[in-house]
Each structure stands twice: as C-alpha cells, then as structure tokens.
Amino acid sequence: MEGTDSDSQFGDGEEAQAAGVDIWKYVFGFTNMAVVKCAIELGIADTIEKHDGPMTLEDLSSSLGCDPCSVYRVMRLLVHNNFFKEKPTGQGTAIGYVQSPLSSCLLRQGKNSLADLILLESSPAMVAAWHCLASRVRANGVSSAFEGAHGADLWKYCAANPDHNKLLQDGMASASRVLVPAIIEGCPGVFQGINSLVDVGGGNGIALSLLVKAFPWIQGINFDLPHVISVASERDGVKHVGGNMFESVPSADAAFLMWVLHDWNDDDCVKILKKCKEAIARDKGKVIIIEAIVGEKKENDKLEYARLMLDMVLMAHTTKGKGRTSKEWEDVLFKAGFSGFNIKPLGAALHSVIEAFP
Ligand SMILES: C[S@@+](CC[C@H](N)C(=O)[O-])C[C@H]1O[C@@H](n2cnc3c(N)ncnc32)[C@H](O)[C@@H]1O
Missing domain, CATH: 3.40.50.150 (Vaccinia Virus protein VP39)
Incomplete structure (x- = not known):
C-alpha cells in the first residue's frame, strides 16, 4: 500500500518529518553561501540601497547589466531567505525589492557589512581547505586541512599570495x-x-x-x-x-x-x-x-x-x-x-x- 501524506521515508513522527526537510539543507548547503557571494559580486544590495524606493526587477537587472530571468531566480531564493523584501512600488500593481536587515550585511560599506568576510570564506583558497577536513581529522591524515590543500599554512600562503x-x-x-x-x-x-x-x-x-x-x-x-x-x-x-x-x-x-x-x-x-x-x-x-x-x-x-x-x-x-x-x-x-x-x-x-x- 502507498504511504499516506504524513508518512516520510525517514519514518513517522515529528523528528522523522523534520529530517526529511532538514537533509536538503545539507545536500544543497553550499548554495546559500554561493548565492550570497554572487549577490555581493554583482553589487545587488548596493544597487538597491542607491535606488529611491522599491526597485523593480526590470530596473535592477538593467542597472546590474544582467539577464532579468537569472536575476529573478537569484532574488527569489534571497527573498525566501530574508535577504531583501518585496514591496509595492506605488505604481499600479508593480512590486519592487527593498533592503532587509539581513541584506544590509551584504553592502560593501556600512556598519553591518560583512561582505568582505563572506568573500574571504567563500574564496577558492578557503573552500579548497574544506576538502581536506576528513584527512585532517583522521589521526594519520594531513596535519592541517589548509596545508593539505595548499602545501603551506595560511600565514605563509598569505605572505606568498x-x-x-x-x-x-x-x-x-x-x-x-x-x-x-x-x-x-x-x-x-x-x-x-x-x-x-x-x-x-x-x-x-x-x-x-x-x-x-x-x-x-x-x-x-x-x-x-x-x-x-x-x-x-x-x-x-x-x-x-x-x-x-x-x-x-x-x-x-x-x-x-x-x-x-x-x-x-x-x-x-x-x-x-x-x-x-x-x-x-x-x-x-x-x-x-x-x-x-x-x-x-x-x-x-x-x-x-x-x-x-x-x-x-x-x-x-x-x-x-x-x-x-x-x-x-x-x-x-x-x-x-x-x-x-x-x-x-x-x-x-x-x-x-x-x-x-x-
Ligand atoms: C585571524 S587574523 C586577526 C586579525 C585582527 N586581530 C582582527 O581581528 O581583525 C590573525 C592575525 O595574526 C597575524 N599573525 C599570524 N602569525 C603572527 C605572528 N607570528 N606574529 C604577529 N602576527 C601574526 C596574522 O597576520 C593575522 O593578521
């Protein structure tokens, strides 16, 4: 017999239901960091900040010089995650994007900005070290995940790069x-x-x-x-x-x-x-x-x-x-x-x- 709607492949009960939801955060876990990095590199928060009032998709895409369909998809996930909000522009039924407390952290300047820290943590050199974490944790693995990836510790790597x-x-x-x-x-x-x-x-x-x-x-x-x-x-x-x-x-x-x-x-x-x-x-x-x-x-x-x-x-x-x-x-x-x-x-x-x- 087919399972009912409330059954999950993880079993019955609240915890099992939550597991069926939560596991996808980890399957696609890097997406959140990557999309936030993409938003910083494109300057989405700064562009919306400079705009007077809610900024439509059309205005945002043309200011960024980007394809509106792609910007729409990026913004759909960011808004879902509380980066930016959608608000009426006041012109007919048009909707635009405005800053949220969380998206203000993506501004390149400003008292909440953590944009440069996000760019550091999501940089290829820092991400490469994570691929050596298991080797670092194994008692006989590499002595340092960063050295495993780059052949030098972070400080020597910075001195050379x-x-x-x-x-x-x-x-x-x-x-x-x-x-x-x-x-x-x-x-x-x-x-x-x-x-x-x-x-x-x-x-x-x-x-x-x-x-x-x-x-x-x-x-x-x-x-x-x-x-x-x-x-x-x-x-x-x-x-x-x-x-x-x-x-x-x-x-x-x-x-x-x-x-x-x-x-x-x-x-x-x-x-x-x-x-x-x-x-x-x-x-x-x-x-x-x-x-x-x-x-x-x-x-x-x-x-x-x-x-x-x-x-x-x-x-x-x-x-x-x-x-x-x-x-x-x-x-x-x-x-x-x-x-x-x-x-x-x-x-x-x-x-x-x-x-x-x-
Ligand atoms: C994680 S950073 C923190 C920087 C700063 N205190 C801050 O909070 O922004 C660690 C700092 O320690 C410095 N450092 C590492 N080894 C050092 C050493 N042997 N002597 C002096 N500074 C060192 C690094 O160059 C780096 O700037």
Missing part, C-alpha cells in the same frame, strides 16, 4: 567594524587608565583605529607580520610595527588580541601570552582578549551554533587553532603566568572580552 593576503585582511577588517563598536559600547571601562595599547596580530589596524577614535587618550601600536604591515594604510593615532609575536611584542600599557589566540594550540597560546606579559606595564598592565567562548549555557543565546561553526573554520583554515571553553581559557592563562582574569560577555554577540592581569 598578496591577493589572498588582501582578501584575508579585508575580511578581518569587516568583522572588526562589526565587533569593535560592540566592545566599545559594551565594555568601555576596560580601556580606562590605559595610555598605550599594542594590538598583537592587529592586521591592517582597523580595530585599533576604531578603539583610538573612541578612547583618544590611547596611543596605538598595530603589530603584525612584516608582509601585513608593509601594505597597511596609515591610520590616525596608530603606529604600525612589523615583527613576530613568538619572538617579542612592542611594549605598551596593555596588549589587545582579537581573533588571534584561537588560531593556535595551547602551547603556542602560552608562548604568545608570555611575550605579551613581558611587553605590558607591571602595575596597570593587562591583556585584553576578544574571543568566542564555546559551551557556555546562556539563556536565549542564539549564537552557539555560529561559535561551533567558527571552531570548524579554525580546524579547516589554521594548523592548530580551536575554539575554547572558559575552563580552557583559564588553563591557558594560568599556564602563561597570569594571576587573575575575568570574562565579560558582550550581550548578543559571538565574542566575549577576557581581561587577564599579570
């Missing part, structure tokens, strides 16, 4: 533009009493320039590998210094590490933190660490899934990096010789602020 280095630095900078204002607003007290701050692994210096703008009494030192510093633009209140954090860190009242320690294993984190400890003032010094903390059971926390995915990104793209629980952070900080620390969660954000004291 300036285009990928730019993609990485632009991607990180777009994350900083979203994250740093949340730190400034959520934890301004952390920066009180600090006259100089060294951003260790600070990339192109965007994060530090935002901090110095908000706390203008701070002198900023942006410290990163020489190939990163050599192409970093001048920024007010920020001095760029090239070097290697495993050898030494420029002296300052406090050190700031954002999205850096998660790239390394515990032993390397201890080495980096000891170099930071040597660099900071003994009396008022501290190390300010911005990282995602996994495994916290916070009420109404909708971002744990993103932290767990970030941990997988670290497994795919770094050699030894990982997401850490608060207990794992405590172990690393005490091994590096810090006498105390506190963790300040940042409301509805992926990351927390950790202050560690010598």
Whole structure:
C-alpha cells in the first residue's frame, strides 16, 4: 500500500518529518553561501540601497547589466531567505525589492557589512581547505586541512599570495567594524587608565583605529607580520610595527588580541601570552582578549551554533587553532603566568572580552 501524506521515508513522527526537510539543507548547503557571494559580486544590495524606493526587477537587472530571468531566480531564493523584501512600488500593481536587515550585511560599506568576510570564506583558497577536513581529522591524515590543500599554512600562503593576503585582511577588517563598536559600547571601562595599547596580530589596524577614535587618550601600536604591515594604510593615532609575536611584542600599557589566540594550540597560546606579559606595564598592565567562548549555557543565546561553526573554520583554515571553553581559557592563562582574569560577555554577540592581569 502507498504511504499516506504524513508518512516520510525517514519514518513517522515529528523528528522523522523534520529530517526529511532538514537533509536538503545539507545536500544543497553550499548554495546559500554561493548565492550570497554572487549577490555581493554583482553589487545587488548596493544597487538597491542607491535606488529611491522599491526597485523593480526590470530596473535592477538593467542597472546590474544582467539577464532579468537569472536575476529573478537569484532574488527569489534571497527573498525566501530574508535577504531583501518585496514591496509595492506605488505604481499600479508593480512590486519592487527593498533592503532587509539581513541584506544590509551584504553592502560593501556600512556598519553591518560583512561582505568582505563572506568573500574571504567563500574564496577558492578557503573552500579548497574544506576538502581536506576528513584527512585532517583522521589521526594519520594531513596535519592541517589548509596545508593539505595548499602545501603551506595560511600565514605563509598569505605572505606568498598578496591577493589572498588582501582578501584575508579585508575580511578581518569587516568583522572588526562589526565587533569593535560592540566592545566599545559594551565594555568601555576596560580601556580606562590605559595610555598605550599594542594590538598583537592587529592586521591592517582597523580595530585599533576604531578603539583610538573612541578612547583618544590611547596611543596605538598595530603589530603584525612584516608582509601585513608593509601594505597597511596609515591610520590616525596608530603606529604600525612589523615583527613576530613568538619572538617579542612592542611594549605598551596593555596588549589587545582579537581573533588571534584561537588560531593556535595551547602551547603556542602560552608562548604568545608570555611575550605579551613581558611587553605590558607591571602595575596597570593587562591583556585584553576578544574571543568566542564555546559551551557556555546562556539563556536565549542564539549564537552557539555560529561559535561551533567558527571552531570548524579554525580546524579547516589554521594548523592548530580551536575554539575554547572558559575552563580552557583559564588553563591557558594560568599556564602563561597570569594571576587573575575575568570574562565579560558582550550581550548578543559571538565574542566575549577576557581581561587577564599579570
Ligand atoms: C585571524 S587574523 C586577526 C586579525 C585582527 N586581530 C582582527 O581581528 O581583525 C590573525 C592575525 O595574526 C597575524 N599573525 C599570524 N602569525 C603572527 C605572528 N607570528 N606574529 C604577529 N602576527 C601574526 C596574522 O597576520 C593575522 O593578521
């Protein structure tokens, strides 16, 4: 006998029904990232943003110089996923597209823009590493998924490929533009009493320039590998210094590490933190660490899934990096010789602020 409408090949019941739906998210999982990347490359969000009022398919396609049938299909999925909304244009029955909170993240500029981070994560070099993940997880497989794909770790690959280095630095900078204002607003007290701050692994210096703008009494030192510093633009209140954090860190009242320690294993984190400890003032010094903390059971926390995915990104793209629980952070900080620390969660954000004291 044929099954009834409520039967699924996965069995009966709510969970089985959900499995029959959810599995397609994974079968076609890459589509969502690819279509969002396509929207950024075409400049769909920027084109709609510049338009006065809802933008019809005809106007959007002609502004983009694209085939309307293809644009329609791309927009149909994006609207379904809450990127953009459809609204009446006010002219007859015509409907047009308008920005939504989610599509504002695809703008090339703007306070919510994560376009450069999406372009980084969806770039051929980053995607290639995912194909080596199983080999990385096997005990006898490649030691790093990124090295399995490219024969060098991410930092050496960036040093040899300036285009990928730019993609990485632009991607990180777009994350900083979203994250740093949340730190400034959520934890301004952390920066009180600090006259100089060294951003260790600070990339192109965007994060530090935002901090110095908000706390203008701070002198900023942006410290990163020489190939990163050599192409970093001048920024007010920020001095760029090239070097290697495993050898030494420029002296300052406090050190700031954002999205850096998660790239390394515990032993390397201890080495980096000891170099930071040597660099900071003994009396008022501290190390300010911005990282995602996994495994916290916070009420109404909708971002744990993103932290767990970030941990997988670290497994795919770094050699030894990982997401850490608060207990794992405590172990690393005490091994590096810090006498105390506190963790300040940042409301509805992926990351927390950790202050560690010598
Ligand atoms: C994930 S990025 C984070 C960049 C920046 N802190 C941010 O949040 O946008 C890690 C940074 O660490 C830098 N880095 C890697 N190895 C380093 C080393 N040995 N010394 C100094 N910086 C290093 C990389 O060049 C890169 O800019």
